[in-house]
Amino acid sequence: MAVMASDSQKTTKRLLVGAIDLGTTFSGWAFSFKHDYDSDPTKATTKHWQSKSGTLVTEKTPTCALVNPDGKTLKAFGYDAENEYRELLDKGEEDNYFFFKRFKMKLYSKIGKDLKRDMTIEDEFGRPLLAADVFGMSIKFLVDDMLNNAGKGIDGIIKPSEIHLVVTVPAIWSDAAKQFMREAAEKAGISKERLTIALEPEAASLYCRHVHIHKPGEIGNVSMNKLPIGTKYIVVDAGGGTIDVTVHETGSEHTLREVKPASGGDWGGIMIDKEFENLLIRIVGQTVFEKFKHEEKEDWIDMQREFESRKRETTVDSDGKTGMRIPASLIDLYNQDSQLDLCTSLASSQYDGLIELRRDKMKISNKVFVQLFDKSVTKTIGHLKSVLSDGTLKDVRVLLMVGGYSESPVLQRAVTEALSGIKVVIPVDASSVVLRGALIYGHNPTSISERILKYTYGIDIAPRFREGVHPESKRFEGPDHCIRCANVFGKFVTTGQTVKTGETQKTKKCCAYRQADVLVKIYASEREDPVYCDDDGCLEIGKLRIAFDDENNTSMREVSLSMLFGGTEITVELEDKCTGKKKITTVDFLG
Incomplete structure (x- = not known):
């Protein structure tokens, strides 16, 4: 196979690598210098974020964006956004501002679901802004904050071209969602040449392959850096929005290969938040809950933060109770x-003895509180068992849990009890290993040697019509006066196929007749051998416009189109056979 110029060939000038994790619930950054990476690949600088009171210190900050009335500039992000929004509420000035939380889930989509550049997202109270602007402003804040901290030691020493940035995304995201995040990062001022998209489970897995992460007394007496070469293990990346499940295999020199493509769903921590909202609605009613949410915004934000804290602490002790403050405004609205x-109403309801209210303190039995996790846990366990039912994975004996939601004792207990015979490994600070691993990937993209394709990819071609083979409905006369068949699926790669990082998988020829450019449509299917582009389950996912840069108007222009699928994004190399010129480009998945 031919090797295309790829991300793996552009590492010599990466003197500083920064990683940005714009998460569904929490976000953060990390950076490392080349000389530090060479001596210790796990070394990273991260930020410890403080809430206003200073009592809460975390390695990530809430994914909250407070946008100025112009809709184009950011006023604050993270804890600062929450705190400044409260101040606006106190002054009665909040109506002119936009307050966004957990907006990353807007990009969760599977094959066939449209994502467009001009799509809008609504803030917490229904006011829309252009999604690209919200993502771009948030990424820019994180990048600027990271560089301000790193810049104290690099002024005049490292050029901007020697700084490389890695933005992490869930592995189960669609090609369109990955492109949207890349364009948002570019909108934030990151040039294409200095930007890499990394898959979150891969990043976490890379980091854990370098460190001894077992602590005495922890579940799973296994060290990921001691696993023999060729060992398969499951990676569960449980975040606020999605849960990604991938299967990796250890390689030499701390590398790894993917042996089963990422799968999963939107069963992360915010599913529990939604169940808590449903519980409140059952207690106070839909009308009172919606009135509270929109009229008592400050109290609503405070209650969300308190629930997040209680959610992280919840254990499976059926005899205990979880206490949390319920705003007096909600109680008054109900009364x-x-x-x-x-x-009194609680005492005469189905929650008698299970939920108690004393002034503004609500005590919820652990039985009820743990039930809030049921949907998320059930879907996660069911999916893990489905993945493990694959006969090729019968030798898997280790499962690595990463991501903020992986720190939940409820989820940990459910996974360990459901998967007998498999040792569960949970690293210290599971929520930050994605950031730290993204730095390793940024310094050395060849750490991931192989990936498995989720879909069969191809283009729309029109071969010569074959009597008795092609349907008459697809017969047409082409510009070259040949009888051709329309909408034939020209396959490049097959679902389940192993692809190597940096290698071109296949080359096809495209022809344009007396045209200055040609539009190539890209299709994907979960089937191995789709025949026509309009078959069931075969979907157009992107376009590639090939523009010619001269005025050679011959009767036919031939273009060699090579596609590289081994990276986190699909890359294309074009060669104009008339001029011999080549260029690297990407598929447009956003239309």
Whole structure:
């Protein structure tokens, strides 16, 4: 196979690598210098974020963006966004601003779901802005904050061209979602040449392959850096929005290869938040809950933060109770609307003895609180068992849990009890290993040697019509006066196929007749051998416009089109056979 110029060939000038993790619930950054990476690949500088009170210190900050009234500039991000929005609420000035939380999930989509550049997203209270602007402003804040911290030691020493940035995304995201994130990063001022998209489970797996992560007394007496070459293991990346499940195999020199493509769903931590909202609605009613959410915004934000804290602490102790503050404004709204006392109502409801209210303190039995996890846990366990039912994975004995949601004792217990015979490994600071691993990938993209394709990819071609083979409905006369068949699927690669990093998988020829350019449509299917582009399950996912840069108007222009699938994004190399010129480009998945 031919090797195309790829990300793996552009590492010599990466003197500083920075990683950006714009998560669904929490976000953060990390960086490392080349000389530090060479001596210790796990060495990284991260930021410890503080809430306003200073009592809460985390390695990530809430994914909250407060946007100025112009809709184009950011006022604050993270804890600062939450705190400044409260101040605006106190002053009654909040209506002119936009407050976004957990907006990353807007990009969760599977094959066939449209994502467009001009799509809008609504803030917490239904006010829309262009999604690309919100993502771009957020990424820019994280990049600027990271460079301000790193810049204290690099002024005049490292050129901007020697700084490389890695943005992480869930592995189960669609090609369109990955492209959207790349373009948002470019909108934030990161040039294409200095930007890499990394898959979150891969990054986490890379980091854990370099460190001894077992602590005495922890579940799973296994060290990932001691696994023999050729060992297969499952990676569960459980975040706030999605849960990615991938299977990796250890390689030499701390490398790894993918042996089963990423799969999963939107079963992350925010599914539990939604179940908590449903619990409140069952207690106070839909009308009171919506009124509270929109009229008592500051209290709503405070309650969300408190629930996030309680959610992380919840254990499976059925005899315990979880206490949290319930805003007096919610209690008052219920009492006014129903003409009843909430405390009395609880005592005469299905939650008698399970949920108690004393003034503004609600005590919820662990039995009820753990039930909030049921949907998320059930879907996750069911999917893991489905993955393990693959006969090729019968030798898997290790499961690595990473991501913020992996720190939940409820999820940990469910996974270990459901998967007997498999040792579960949970690294210290599971929520930050993606950032640290992204730095390793940024310094050495060849750490990932092989990947497995999720889909069969191809282009729309029109070969000569074959009597008795092609349907008459697809017969047409081409510009060259030959009888051709329309909409034939010209396959490049097959679902389940192993592809190597940096290698071109296949080359095809495209022809344009008396045209200055030609539009090539890219299709994907979960089937191995689709015949026509309009078959069931075969979907157009992107376009590639080939523009010629001269005025040679011959009767036919031939272009050699080579596609590289081994990276986190699809790359294309074009060669104009008339001029011999070549160029690297990408597929447009956003239309």
